[in-house]
Amino acid sequence: MSATPSLQPSHARSPWWWLGLAWLAAGLVLVLNGWQEHRATAERARQQLSLQAAGLHDNLALQLDATNDALHSLLAELPDLQALGDGPAQLTVRLRAYADAMPVVQYLSLLDAEGNITVSSDPNLVGKNSGQRDYFAAARAAASPQTLVVSPPFRGALGGWLMVLARQVRSADGRFAGVLVAAVDADYFRLLMRPLGQAPDMLVSLSHGDGLRFLALGREGEAEGVDLRVAGSAWLRHHDSGQRASFLRAPMRPGEAKLQMVALRTLQPPELHMDKPLVLAVGRDQAAVFAAWRRDARWSLLLWLAAGVLAAGTLARMQRKRRQLQREQAERAAREAENQAHWDVVLSATRQGLWDYDAASGKVSHSPQWYGLLGYVQEAFERDGQTWEDLTHPDDRAKVAQEWQQLLSGEKEHFEATHRLRCADGSYRWFACQGRVTAQDARGLPERVFGTLSDVSERRQQEEMLQRLTENLPGVLYQYQLDPDGHHHFPYASPGVVNIYGFSAQELKHDAEPLFAHIRPGDLQRVAEGVRRSARELSEWTAEYRYEIPGRGPRWLSGHARPQRLPSGATLWNGYISDVTEAKEQSLRLQATERVLQQLMSEMPVGLCMVDARHHMYFRNQRFLDQLGYDEHAVPTLREWALKAYPDADYRAEVAARWKQAKAEAVNGQIAAQSYRIVSRDGAHHVMDVAGLIFGDKLLITFQDHTAHLAQNEWLRKLAYVDGLTGIANRRSFDEALAAEWSRCARAGLPLSVLMIDIDHFKAYNDLYGHQKGDACLQTVARTLSESMARPHDLLARYGGEEFVCLLPQCDLEGARVVAERLCGAVFGQALVHEGSSAAPCVTISVGVACAIPDLQRDPATLTELADVHLYRAKLTGRNRVSDGRSDP
Structure with a gap:
């Protein structure tokens, strides 16, 4: 439709500009008048308050x-x-x-x-x-x-x-x-002040020069006996100014935000020689002073706005009437052109050409769009004398001529044909031609026929492609209808229905009962119930079922369809059926294999768990549950399992780093085994080798417990390095420690000392008290010596029989002798009775001390031999003593 005529924008806007300027000018005048009135109101209030304050000042001055x-x-x-x-x-x-x-x-x-x-x-x-x-x-x-x-x-x-x-x-x-x-x-002063404080917004006060207000009249809530020396108050501003008279806009009440207009006078006549003045104040609330002005300003504003709205409405109404007149004139002038344009737009949008048949002349006229669809130029086409019959494809002419003749003979009032026409480039395209009789003669024969021509080549091509698709589809596309009375049939089925069901589409078009008779009895009830539920809930229907085809045996079929409710109350499904026999049999074999595999995994002697991409532990075998005890309810995810299996946060972080590194170094998805300390659900500690296998986005983790094996190794190590009778280190442990400390002290240039210890007259002890008492004596001496060792890195070992040896790293000869003396005193202090000893009435020991700075070119055994020599000297000199080879006789 053509654009509606209207006033030119510049002509339409001009009155509005003038109206706006006049309205703004009136508003400016109102603002100026309001401002002047505001100033006049303030000046009147100032003069009135100042006069009242001056009169009160004079009266009080007379009294003073x-x-x-x-x-x-x-x-x-x-x-x-x-x-x-x-x-x-x-x-x-x-x-x-x-x-x-x-x-x-x-x-x-x-x-x-x-x-x-x-x-x-x-x-x-x-x-x-x-x-x-x-x-x-x-x-x-x-x-x-x-x-x-x-x-x-x-x-x-x-x-x-x-x-x-x-x-x-x-x-x-x-x-x-x-x-x-x-x-x-002061109450007498109150009588003088009272005439001024009659108005509710007035305040008259009298205060001392020190700031104490002792008289206040007028406004409610004004207290007497308050200190006016408050920052920002009118009293303090007047006091600080040093003037005898002031007019201020400030709060009079301490702590109040509301402003007052206040006239203040200092009462201190020079002839009275007053040491402190009195200050009187007469004020009004500023809001009350301007209340009448604000009321007038609001009314002026409302009148100004109303005048603007009224003027704008009048101007808008005048312009609207003017536009309406212009629009009516323009619409009458453009109606025929608009109708023609409408047809052009419709035909162009629908890509249709028009044709008109006149029986009187026997000619068919065509619209420009008709020629455009075929690619012809109208003048050339008419000059060559061609007709639409000449353009019809030879294979379609007989059918089109029959339809056209039935229309001309009055058998039909509608003409409809889909056929091929030759285009200007020589190619044939598919067109849909439709016509309708618009005028008839007395015999009922058509006089005028009006019709359209539209290009349907693309739609025809798509229909052919769909037809080829349905013919070559391995399954069947179908429509299945279930009527309210229970009757069911297939309104449509693609050609593949014969291969799927063994029935043709024509056989199933009116009744589907023969098809359902071939569904396996074990699946029939499930399929029928699924159909009824889908019809009831209008939900998607899916099913897999077995179907017996005569001569081919049972086949697995898979169906999917979506229902819709028809106006008749019937339900129509549009869906697809495919033969999935091979895939189903493979799936069943795979399920059987998975069951066997799961059984094997459950019975394996190694703990197993499987983790998905969301870290959910979706499988645990029995060995995992027996060893660690964490089931699905305790720890559903790998992260939650790690919090309980590795309670120490530092060690948990170390495990996470090691596991991440191991995953990064995985070869063909295999994560190498590493040993970790794991806490089971019952609180027991395990040492396990943990490995893994990455497959897809899942992870298989294996756990092999070595706790018992390590415990056994530790027990064997103790047997090899611990003396079975006394529980202290044995000679093998001492020899290895001596060799290690010899090398370390040699590199550092530090001294190394050895104490050789022997129980005095131990053979006589055994002969006198028996071997059981002798073993107890050895255990007591060993325990006493261990408890007397001051440094944790010193080593005490049983050297053989009743001999002990002590290794003292980084200890010189003087320090070693002090240790030896302490050990002698400790054993003596046990007071183990030994009547067969000539050294003392109790068990004693003799100690040989040797010290050297090791040399890697020497044998560590030389130090032990030297300590043994000094032990021999201690024995010779009376036993129950220490010998270091220096002070011996």
């Missing part, structure tokens, strides 16, 4: 001035009154008169130099001492008697705020003689 004048007058009369005999009484009368005359003053008192109240308008105060009061100290410290001391406010006995004004009293010689004070009732 009156009080100061009273103090000044009393100070002037004080010397004369004190000179009179009844001076205190008359002074009391004067103080009471002033206090009664001045509502702001609660009482007047005279304090002496010690702070004692000597005279007061309140007789209850006479005799009390106020020397510790801040105002007394300030008055006494004042440099001038003109200074008016203003004390910080404090709560009186009745709970109200009091503030003391004090003047210094001096004697005739100018010394400090006391203080004259006036207690000012």
